[in-house]
Amino acid sequence: MSASTESYLSHARYGKDKVRVFRVVREGSFHHVVEYNVCALLEGEIDVSYTKADNSVVVATDSIKNITYYLAKTSPHILYPERFAIHLGTHLVSKYAHIHKAFVTIEKLRWARIPVKTGVAGQEETKLHPHSFYRDGDDKRVTSVEIDATGGKDKITAKVTSGISDLLVLKSTGSAFEGFVRDEYTTLVEVNDRIFSTSIDLSYVYKPFAVPAPSDEKKLVVDLTGKHAEAGTPWDGEKVAHSARKITLETFALDESASVQATLYKMAQQIVAENPYVESVTYKLPNKHYVPVDMRYIGIDNLTPAAAEVFVPIAAPSGLISATISRK
Ligand SMILES: O=c1[nH]c(=O)c2[nH]c(=O)[nH]c2[nH]1
Numbered sequence: 001m002s003a004s005t006e007s008y009l010s011h012a013r014y015g016k017d018k019v020r021v022f023r024v025v026r027e028g029s030f031h032h033v034v035e036y037n038v039c040a041l042l043e044g045e046i047d048v049s050y051t052k053a054d055n056s057v058v059v060a061t062d063s064i065k066n067i068t069y070y071l072a073k074t075s076p077h078i079l080y081p082e083r084f085a086i087h088l089g090t091h092l093v094s095k096y097a098h099i100h101k102a103f104v105t106i107e108k109l110r111w112a113r114i115p116v117k118t119g120v121a122g123q124e125e126t127k128l129h130p131h132s133f134y135r136d137g138d139d140k141r142v143t144s145v146e147i148d149a150t151g152g153k154d155k156i157t158a159k160v161t162s163g164i165s166d167l168l169v170l171k172s173t174g175s176a177f178e179g180f181v182r183d184e185y186t187t188l189v190e191v192n193d194r195i196f197s198t199s200i201d202l203s204y205v206y207k208p209f210a211v212p213a214p215s216d217e218k219k220l221v222v223d224l225t226g227k228h229a230e231a232g233t234p235w236d237g238e239k240v241a242h243s244a245r246k247i248t249l250e251t252f253a254l255d256e257s258a259s260v261q262a263t264l265y266k267m268a269q270q271i272v273a274e275n276p277y278v279e280s281v282t283y284k285l286p287n288k289h290y291v292p293v294d295m296r297y298i299g300i301d302n303l304t305p306a307a308a309e310v311f312v313p314i315a316a317p318s319g320l321i322s323a324t325i326s327r328k
Pocket residue numbers: 177188258259260261287319321
């Protein structure tokens with residue numbers, strides 16, 4: 001059989017990635033800040049730009065960047081990553097007749113208010129500073145929004161997936177790994193106490209929903225009154241983000257872990273149970289191994305779990321445990 005030499009364009013998507021944007025929202029001297037890395041990609045009737053070198057259908061990626069900055073300045077949703085992503089995606093598909101889908105991903109970097117002591121000696125209190133911030137972690141809140149206008153510009157739908165990336169955690173006990181398959185390939189020793197460390201990658205998928213028609217022709221601001229602003233939906237975003245982070249960290253800390261798999265499942269089940277607008281939860285958890293140093297060369301026991309105190313953090317390889325837990 002000879003393979004066909006012909007080919008066709010089966011998929012095309014383009015846009016701007018790594019658009020870095022910082023926004024300050026001032027309430028007098030009390031400021032709110034956000035820092036985002038934005039990726040905005042488009043699909044639609046763009047095939048000829050690939051197949052016929054016809055750029056007349058191309059909204060320049062530079063313009064996509066400029067729209068991102070324009071909305072960062074004008075959108076009332078800028079402080080909320082889900083809402084801002086929905087707004088940006090809706091703007092893109094509404095503005096251009098031949099663009100039918102927008103894919104907006106936003107990484108939100110952490111800026112927390114600096115706690116400062118105020119008041120006179122003896123009556124000091126700690127307050128969060130109104131306009132000074134520090135980076136209180138390398139983890140990022142992530143949201144990926146798919147805006148679909150294929151059914152018409154007045155029938156836009158959204159699929160929102162949000163979560164956390166790069167949340168590095170470690171516990172020095174409360175983790176075991178026993179009872180696994182033992183055969184001729186097994187060298188791992190069963191332990192009832194070990195170090196458990198992982199860099200949490202969490203994503204949760206909201207129920208798809210219809211985007212209400214924009215109320216303003218130019219800014220395409222989505223009206224967020226009534227049911228659209230309900231807590232727990234992606235219009236809110238904050239409630240689920242807070243719940244998911246709290247459940248993840250508390251379960252990691254409190255669980256007497258039988259394995260990464262079992263701890264993962266407990267976390268995900270709780271997120272589904274506590275957040276009715278979430279359809280499914282996916283964790284990807286690298287098992288970052290810490291191996292006790294064998295000190296028998298100097299006659300010291302550093303290997304049995306109770307005596308193990310000096311460990312080598314192993315950069316690679318790591319385990320990689322993942323699963324999706326879905327609402328029934
Ligand atoms: O929690 C664990 N799950 C595994 O599947 C596994 N495999 C392994 O070598 N160590 C671990 N730990």
